[in-house]
Amino acid sequence: MRQPYRKLSLDERRILATMLQAKATKTKIAETLGRDRSTIHREIKRNYYSDTELPQLNGYHAMNAQDKYEQRRAVHRKLIRYPEIMAAVRSGFDVGWSPEQIAGRMRLERHPMRVSHETIYRYAYSKDGRAEKFYQHLPRHRRNRRPRGMRKHHGRKFLDELAIKHRPDVVGDRTEFGHWECDLVMFRKEFGKANVTSLVERVSRFALVLKNPDRHSKPVMEGLINSLSSLPAHARQSITFDRGTEFSAWQHMKDGLGADPWFCDPSAPWQKGTVENTNNRLRRYLPRKSDPTSFTNRYLKSICDRLNATPRKCLGYQTPAEVFRVKLVEGASSP
Numbered sequence: 001m002r003q004p005y006r007k008l009s010l011d012e013r014r015i016l017a018t019m020l021q022a023k024a025t026k027t028k029i030a031e032t033l034g035r036d037r038s039t040i041h042r043e044i045k046r047n048y049y050s051d052t053e054l055p056q057l058n059g060y061h062a063m064n065a066q067d068k069y070e071q072r073r074a075v076h077r078k079l080i081r082y083p084e085i086m087a088a089v090r091s092g093f094d095v096g097w098s099p100e101q102i103a104g105r106m107r108l109e110r111h112p113m114r115v116s117h118e119t120i121y122r123y124a125y126s127k128d129g130r131a132e133k134f135y136q137h138l139p140r141h142r143r144n145r146r147p148r149g150m151r152k153h154h155g156r157k158f159l160d161e162l163a164i165k166h167r168p169d170v171v172g173d174r175t176e177f178g179h180w181e182c183d184l185v186m187f188r189k190e191f192g193k194a195n196v197t198s199l200v201e202r203v204s205r206f207a208l209v210l211k212n213p214d215r216h217s218k219p220v221m222e223g224l225i226n227s228l229s230s231l232p233a234h235a236r237q238s239i240t241f242d243r244g245t246e247f248s249a250w251q252h253m254k255d256g257l258g259a260d261p262w263f264c265d266p267s268a269p270w271q272k273g274t275v276e277n278t279n280n281r282l283r284r285y286l287p288r289k290s291d292p293t294s295f296t297n298r299y300l301k302s303i304c305d306r307l308n309a310t311p312r313k314c315l316g317y318q319t320p321a322e323v324f325r326v327k328l329v330e331g332a333s334s335p
Contacts, residue, residue, distance in 0.1 A: 007069070008035075008043055013062040016043065020060050078115050079123045085115050093137040096284065097310055099124075104317035158243055158263045162250070164271050167262045171238060177203045177327040178237040180259075181275035182224065184215065184246055185282055187292045194292040196300070197223055199239075200278045204323035205315065207278050207307050209300045211292070217249035225256040234331035238262055240272050281307060 008016070012033055019029045026044075030037040047065035051057045079086045088111070092102035099120035106114040124134040170176035178201070185196040193214040200207045210223045228236045238260040241247040250261040264271040285303045286295075308321040315323050 008033075008039075010062065010066050013043075013047075013065050016040065017060050017062040017065070020044070078113075078119055080128065082113055085113055089115065089120055095310070096306055098139045100313055101311045101317065104313055105311040108311070108317040158248070158250075162261055162263050164240065164262050164264050167238075167240070171202065171240075171262070174203050176237070177201070177331060178233075178235045179203070180228075180236070180239045181272040182239050182241050182247070183269075183272065183275045183279060184212070184220070184244070185209075185279055185286060187286075187288055187290065191291050191293060196282075196286060196292060196295070198275055198278055198282060199224065199227065200275045201235075201320075201324065202274050204320050204327055205274065205278070205312055206320040206324035207304055209282065209304050211295055211297065211300060215244075215246040217246050218252055220246050221249045221253040221256075224253055228257055228259070232328070232331060233258065235328055240264065242269055242272060278307070 012035075015033060016029055019032065024032075026037055026040045029035075030040045033040070043065070044060050047060065047068045049057065049059060049061055049064050079089060088106065089099075089102055092105070097105070099117040102120065103115060103117040121138070123129045124138055129135065168176075171179045180199055180201050182197065182199050185198050187195065195212050195215060197210040197212055197220060198207065199210070208227055210227060212220055212223065224239065236257060236259050239253070240262045241250070242264045243266055247261075247263075250263075253259065254261055269276055282303065285306075286292075308324070309319050311317040311319050
């Protein structure tokens with residue numbers, strides 16, 4: 001059975017060179033190496049050594065073929081060839097951007113020298129990148145992350161007319177600004193009941209993070225009121241929650257803020273996927289093992305500032321803060 005395709009190793013090139021010297025056919029070489037015949041043909045064609053002054057040296061030589069292969073790889077690794085691109089990528093990593101966000105922002109800002117996100121990933125997993133532990137900056141370097149657990153059904157506390165199936169289409173399709181999603185970010189039990197409210201606007205992906213001493217619903221809702229009441233009415237039209245008991249005081253929020261509450265179906269957190277995605281991003285700075293009682297308001301604000309200053313592919317690589325500001329101005333100028 002043939003092996004799945006991968007680049008030839010130096011050992012394979014040595015076997016190939018030895019068999020060529022012994023006049024073996026390409027078919028025989030391919031069978032010996034467990035490769036496709038076309039792979040052997042391309043390898044010989046690409047890495048054949050030719051010397052017009054000393055034609056007796058012409059031929060396929062393993063070390064020469066390996067050198068030519070590595071040189072071609074280096075040509076395509078812009079991060080090695082151009083230190084200014086490497087510096088730009090590292091600057092993006094320093095503020096928590098992903099390779100896709102870094103590359104997209106370069107295109108948006110029309111950098112004279114750019115790099116694709118594929119090149120960044122390719123370098124991260126190359127020999128040089130692994131030596132630098134470049135992969136630690138990639139979004140999925142934490143392989144043990146698990147989806148959030150399913151929440152219990154508390155339907156008796158929520159009116160059917162507030163179910164997400166009745167939510168206007170302009171909210172679901174993101175055509176209207178000012179509709180938010182809300183959730184709580186929880187931590188290990190040994191730290192008590194302290195938690196963090198995550199709040200995100202659906203159109204701009206603008207996020208807010210608030211500290212809570214416990215899961216009592218009225219204080220949680222009071223935090224939403226305090227955070228959003230300074231915004232104009234068009235920027236706080238509704239908030240979508242799941243059916244956790246911490247959101248059962250929705251009437252208090254509605255009375256104090258004027259925003260309509262909407263609730264996901266039982267055990268359906270994916271229906272508020274924007275805030276779920278935001279929670280995953282927050283976990284980079286607020287891991288479950290951290291002590292939420294130690295978080296200061298200044299620290300939580302710094303996390304929000306970083307998230308809101310990060311370019312997003314879904315926003316055409318604009319940042320949430322940029323889109324949020326534009327939407328605020330547009331709403332203020334509307335009749």
